[in-house]
Amino acid sequence: MSMSYLVLENINKSFGAKVAVRNLSLEVPRGSIYGVIGPNGAGKTTTIRMIMNITVPDSGRVLIEGRERPADFKNIVGYLPEERGLYKKMTVLEIITYMAALKGFPETRSRKEAVPWLERMNLLEYKDHKVEELSKGMQQKLQFITTILHDPELIILDELFSGLDPLNIELIKSVILDLKARGKTILFSTHVMEQAEKLCDHVCMINRGSKVLDGRMSEVKAAHGTNTIELVVDGDASFVNQLPGVSRLVTYPNYLELQLADGADSNAILQAVASKVSVRRFSIEEPSLYNIFIEVAGVDPDQLASGTGGGAHA
Amino acid sequence: MRKFWIVLKREYAQVVKKKSFIVGLLLTPALMATIVVLPTFLARMKSSETENMAVIDQSRYEVGERFVESLKEYRLEDTTKPYYNVQELYKIDPADTTRFKQAEDSMRTLVSEKKLKYVLVLLPEPQLSDSNLFLITNSDNFTSLNRFEGKLSGILSSIRLEHSDINLSVDSVLELTHNVNLVTQDTKGESIPFTTKYFSALVFVGIMFSMILGYGQLVMRSVIEEKNSRIMEVLISSVSPFQLMCGKIVGLGAATFTQVAIWCVLGMGLFSIKGALDVDPAVARMMFDPVIVIFFVLFLIFGYLLFSTLFALIGSVVTSEKEAQSFVAPISITMILPFILGISVVQDPHSTMATVLSFIPLTAPTMTMMRVAFVAPTLTEISLFSGIVGEATLSLIVVIVSVLGMIWITSKIFRIGILMYGKRPTLPEIIKWIKY
Numbered sequence: 015m016s017m018s019y020l021v022l023e024n025i026n027k028s029f030g031a032k033v034a035v036r037n038l039s040l041e042v043p044r045g046s047i048y049g050v051i052g053p054n055g056a057g058k059t060t061t062i063r064m065i066m067n068i069t070v071p072d073s074g075r076v077l078i079e080g081r082e083r084p085a086d087f088k089n090i091v092g093y094l095p096e097e098r099g100l101y102k103k104m105t106v107l108e109i110i111t112y113m114a115a116l117k118g119f120p121e122t123r124s125r126k127e128a129v130p131w132l133e134r135m136n137l138l139e140y141k142d143h144k145v146e147e148l149s150k151g152m153q154q155k156l157q158f159i160t161t162i163l164h165d166p167e168l169i170i171l172d173e174l175f176s177g178l179d180p181l182n183i184e185l186i187k188s189v190i191l192d193l194k195a196r197g198k199t200i201l202f203s204t205h206v207m208e209q210a211e212k213l214c215d216h217v218c219m220i221n222r223g224s225k226v227l228d229g230r231m232s233e234v235k236a237a238h239g240t241n242t243i244e245l246v247v248d249g250d251a252s253f254v255n256q257l258p259g260v261s262r263l264v265t266y267p268n269y270l271e272l273q274l275a276d277g278a279d280s281n282a283i284l285q286a287v288a289s290k291v292s293v294r295r296f297s298i299e300e301p302s303l304y305n306i307f308i309e310v311a312g313v314d315p316d317q318l319a320s321g322t323g324g325g326a327h328a
Numbered sequence: 329m330r331k332f333w334i335v336l337k338r339e340y341a342q343v344v345k346k347k348s349f350i351v352g353l354l355l356t357p358a359l360m361a362t363i364v365v366l367p368t369f370l371a372r373m374k375s376s377e378t379e380n381m382a383v384i385d386q387s388r389y390e391v392g393e394r395f396v397e398s399l400k401e402y403r404l405e406d407t408t409k410p411y412y413n414v415q416e417l418y419k420i421d422p423a424d425t426t427r428f429k430q431a432e433d434s435m436r437t438l439v440s441e442k443k444l445k446y447v448l449v450l451l452p453e454p455q456l457s458d459s460n461l462f463l464i465t466n467s468d469n470f471t472s473l474n475r476f477e478g479k480l481s482g483i484l485s486s487i488r489l490e491h492s493d494i495n496l497s498v499d500s501v502l503e504l505t506h507n508v509n510l511v512t513q514d515t516k517g518e519s520i521p522f523t524t525k526y527f528s529a530l531v532f533v534g535i536m537f538s539m540i541l542g543y544g545q546l547v548m549r550s551v552i553e554e555k556n557s558r559i560m561e562v563l564i565s566s567v568s569p570f571q572l573m574c575g576k577i578v579g580l581g582a583a584t585f586t587q588v589a590i591w592c593v594l595g596m597g598l599f600s601i602k603g604a605l606d607v608d609p610a611v612a613r614m615m616f617d618p619v620i621v622i623f624f625v626l627f628l629i630f631g632y633l634l635f636s637t638l639f640a641l642i643g644s645v646v647t648s649e650k651e652a653q654s655f656v657a658p659i660s661i662t663m664i665l666p667f668i669l670g671i672s673v674v675q676d677p678h679s680t681m682a683t684v685l686s687f688i689p690l691t692a693p694t695m696t697m698m699r700v701a702f703v704a705p706t707l708t709e710i711s712l713f714s715g716i717v718g719e720a721t722l723s724l725i726v727v728i729v730s731v732l733g734m735i736w737i738t739s740k741i742f743r744i745g746i747l748m749y750g751k752r753p754t755l756p757e758i759i760k761w762i763k764y
Contacts, residue, residue, distance in 0.1 A: 095558070102557065
């Protein structure tokens with residue numbers, strides 16, 4: 015318990031008749047990367063807003079190092095909301111120093127410390143440009159800098175990867191890993207489970223306002239067995255779902271993810287597949303978060319999020 | 329408190345650094361100077377030229393000659409030239425209608441060609457009825473018309489007396505019945521012309537109106553911008569909504585005062601250079617009257633606080649500037665009331681309507697300023713609790729109390745309204761936020 019930096023205790027929040035968050039408790043260890051995952055509309059943003067004290071919970075407590083709403087909370091936290099935005103008419107450097115000043119960070123320091131960040135984000139040459147002259151992706155990176163420049167202890171990132179291209183996602187990931195190495199606590203939310211899987215060491219899955227699972231990533235995976243098979247083939251493998259012992263599968267033309275029923279023989283599966291098509295890869299894996307989510311929540315997150323862009327799980 | 333200053337500094341810099349601020353700084357006084365100076369300038373230009381006229385006289389008793397003679401007393405300002413030059417005096421027998429018609433037609437032509445300014449036509453027996461004389465002119469110069477009326481009244485009265493049964497000399501009757509020419513004086517024994525008071529009052533109220541409305545709306549736009557750009561959530565994670573709101577209002581208020589202060593310094597500078605501005609001493613007295621200046625500053629401060637807080641409230645509940653405009657219009661109208669009621673207020677600054685409007689929060693700043701500007705220069709002594717100074721003080725207290733109330737209500741609505749996107753809250757919802 016003493017290891018936890020951020021603790022949520024039995025949080026409830028309803029908007030009218032709609033329950034947004036139901037009896038949610040979680041513990042974010044100091045110096046960890048904590049992923050809150052779930053489909054769109056699961057209650058992630060509401061949870062984060064309650065941590066930020068933007069929304070007040072109907073009941074329950076939010077504790078930072080054991081204290082409720084510490085006085086300096088606003089200065090030690092860095093927050094990137096789901097809805098991004100910056101002052102269009104201010105220059106890049108102006109906005110960085112202003113946002114840092116609002117966190118109690120002196121301008122002389124933020125001016126100096128902005129330079130290496132801008133360099134790392136490939137924005138240095140734009141430092142005197144107005145925000146409105148920047149591309150959407152550049153604005154995202156700029157806002158990320160404003161979130162962390164004041165060296166916050168707790169970094170909260172809502173829908174971290176939305177609006178970023180793959181190259182910038184890698185860039186931001188590397189920064190987050192650096193921040194963790196420096197002992198910062200990072201909590202982020204995403205509906206893109208694959209991204210969370212590669213980044214976080216703790217995970218909390220939410221569905222329809224309730225926690226369905228949480229814990230250390232390695233423990234979560236171990237608890238759900240090694241009964242997943244990753245299969246790459248040449249040819250049509252649609253017959254696989256008729257094989258005995260295959261309980262759930264993800265199918266792309268050449269790529270399949272199979273989940274085996276308890277006691278099923280993976281060798282028998284391999285033989286059956288190899289007799290029909292040529293197998294290029296056959297490996298027994300830990301289950302993906304996506305599959306774990308389906309298993310514990312009993313629903314497909316992509317179907318829940320249909321039409322809202324929540325389908326990138328492969 | 330530190331964060332309040334940081335917000336304040338940004339809001340201030342955002343306005344003062346803009347080109348439009350400098351343009352407004354220079355353009356507004358230029359515009360005002362034009363409005364104030366131009367009419368005087370034009371009026372002076374007019375009187376520098378002798379006005380040509382003619383008289384057609386069908387009367388007996390030499391009314392035409394006596395009228396022409398009486399006009400000789402009028403001289404152009406600072407010259408020995410006559411004000412009026414009677415080019416022709418036609419004496420026509422009442423029976424000779426052809427010649428009269430001819431003369432009248434040719435004179436009308438000359439007036440329409442602007443060769444003559446006035447043609448006085450005296451029909452037979454002008455002393456019997458006003459319908460027996462008229463003036464042909466295309467100009468409505470009040471000064472000249474008044475003079476002609478005065479002179480003709482005298483001449484025709486004396487003719488009537490000569491033919492009446494009154495057993496007195498004409499001169500003594502005229503002496504007994506001459507018209508009173510009333511000169512107004514205030515209680516200080518000096519006189520500030522009505523128009524000077526009126527226009528000075530309009531200038532004070534005009535500055536107040538445009539500053540409060542202009543910068544108040546900037547507060548609203550600034551809130552709407554932060555809502556629409558979605559930056560609000562980040563701001564609220566750094567500063568409290570109350571700090572943000574106050575920083576905005578005070579920061580933009582400081583910009584307002586910068587603008588007014590620069591105008592004052594510029595004005596004083598020009599004023600102190602002798603001859604640079606030919607300021608009427610009456611205007612100068614209005615502009616430097618301590619009561620007016622003190623109330624102007626106080627009403628500008630608290631009027632601004634009242635309206636900008638109201639605008640912050642509107643900005644926090646609407647979703648777009650377009651939506652906000654429907655709220656701005658009624659607010660502008662309440663502020664502009666003293667202009668709309670203008671003349672009736674200054675003619676009787678103590679009327680019930682003017683007094684009542686001075687104690688309604690939204691109309692109080694401009695209405696009271698109008699009344700103070702009009703009445704204050706005539707005060708012999710400043711006594712705090714009587715007359716206009718007392719009423720203005722009370723009105724100021726009403727405004728200050730409303731400011732505090734407005735800040736309280738707005739801070740409650742603001743913190744929730746700023747995070748509401750997409751849909752405008754209903755009135756019952758807003759009332760719930762106040763209680764919350």
